[in-house]
Amino acid sequence: MINKSNIFVYFGTFISQCLTLLTSLIVLKYISPELYGRFNYIISFGSIIGSLSTLKFEQSISIAKDLGDCLNRFRLSIQTSFFITIAASPFLFFFFKLEFIELVFIFFLSISIALFASLQQIFLFTNQHKINALLVILVASVNIALLFILYKYPYGLEYSYISAYFFSSILVLIYTWKSFFKYDLFKVSDYFKDFKFNKFFPTTVLPMSAIGVLLLYGNSIVLMYLYSENEVGIFSFTVRILTLPVILISSVSSGLFKAKLAKHFHALEFNEFNKEKKSMLLFLIVGALIMFPILAVILLNIDKFIHIGKWTVINNYVIILTFYAISQFILIPFQSIPVILEKKKVLLYSNIILFLGITTIYLISTGLDFKTFLMLYSGFNLLFSIVVVYVYYNLKVK
Numbered sequence: 001m002i003n004k005s006n007i008f009v010y011f012g013t014f015i016s017q018c019l020t021l022l023t024s025l026i027v028l029k030y031i032s033p034e035l036y037g038r039f040n041y042i043i044s045f046g047s048i049i050g051s052l053s054t055l056k057f058e059q060s061i062s063i064a065k066d067l068g069d070c071l072n073r074f075r076l077s078i079q080t081s082f083f084i085t086i087a088a089s090p091f092l093f094f095f096f097k098l099e100f101i102e103l104v105f106i107f108f109l110s111i112s113i114a115l116f117a118s119l120q121q122i123f124l125f126t127n128q129h130k131i132n133a134l135l136v137i138l139v140a141s142v143n144i145a146l147l148f149i150l151y152k153y154p155y156g157l158e159y160s161y162i163s164a165y166f167f168s169s170i171l172v173l174i175y176t177w178k179s180f181f182k183y184d185l186f187k188v189s190d191y192f193k194d195f196k197f198n199k200f201f202p203t204t205v206l207p208m209s210a211i212g213v214l215l216l217y218g219n220s221i222v223l224m225y226l227y228s229e230n231e232v233g234i235f236s237f238t239v240r241i242l243t244l245p246v247i248l249i250s251s252v253s254s255g256l257f258k259a260k261l262a263k264h265f266h267a268l269e270f271n272e273f274n275k276e277k278k279s280m281l282l283f284l285i286v287g288a289l290i291m292f293p294i295l296a297v298i299l300l301n302i303d304k305f306i307h308i309g310k311w312t313v314i315n316n317y318v319i320i321l322t323f324y325a326i327s328q329f330i331l332i333p334f335q336s337i338p339v340i341l342e343k344k345k346v347l348l349y350s351n352i353i354l355f356l357g358i359t360t361i362y363l364i365s366t367g368l369d370f371k372t373f374l375m376l377y378s379g380f381n382l383l384f385s386i387v388v389v390y391v392y393y394n395l396k397v398k
Helices: 007-030 033-052 057-063 067-095 100-125 129-150 156-180 191-197 200-226 229-242 244-266 270-300 309-316 318-341 344-367 370-393
Strands: none
Touching: 007 129, 007 229, 007 244, 007 309, 033 067, 033 100, 033 156, 033 200, 033 229, 057 067, 057 100, 057 200, 057 244, 067 100, 067 191, 100 129, 100 156, 100 244, 129 156, 200 229, 200 344, 229 244, 229 270, 229 309, 229 318, 244 270, 244 318, 270 309, 270 318, 270 370, 309 318, 318 344, 318 370, 344 370
């Protein structure tokens, strides 16, 4: 799946994840699991709102018919995100125990995430993979630079992470606007017309994505009530490291995979469509067999190379959570197939099953220890991913 046309995307993500590893070393050395748990608790709210506030209109950008349509969808995505983020703020204030500064963090992070995701989709559509590569490198670079300065101060993790996303996205937006945005980004007269034309995404893609987003980012929120900030920190950090291949390979491949499948589908090139599916499946299987065993061994022996203090407990959970990471690695790219084929019932049923399964695990875990919860959680996710990938892979193209 890596070729000359998209090598910059992988290279940019690789560099950004190398910087993320350096950030993780700072966390291991200077940040306690409790502080990291609180950080993830706050970030989870911003990530959920930012991911859902676009109503998934950003997913329509890379499969637009032409540049004009692409930019209209971008505008629709950003405007929708801004309106919903403002509306969500009072809800957070009244229903969750959050400090005022934490609410401010959540607001700016959610706006930044929506803008970041929408910009990435534009550059996928225009095949400007170098800019996407530079964007992710910029975010990671700013984050680690600020963290070196701010880690000693209250909310240092939050300031560095959110500032990196916000200012990097704004900078790239200004560059993009000057390059080819020859229209009014703030124009709202066509908002409802564009909304109606792209209603498939909020009516079908959003419900499908909402479950995935809530389950992905909601872990920190639910675990905070089931266990403590310590367990939230341990879970979040271990998953963050183990899912590096998901971010580096699977997520990047997913965007490219979706764009290619959409072009083959609109051109009625069904044989090419099926070839892309087969290539992606083989690519993911080989990648999982190589990368995850190596990553698990490194994590299990990390205390031999760096003093990790209170973090030594992660060794008890590495193997268990590796199966969860594998489940996400193989599933993410194939979620594009039913979106492109508009298989509404398949999307709905698979996500209902996922939601019910994870919710059941949460409910029964109120009386279980943390390790048992992780075994149930990882095992279910892996089984679900295998079955769903099989179903999505065999969907008929018409």
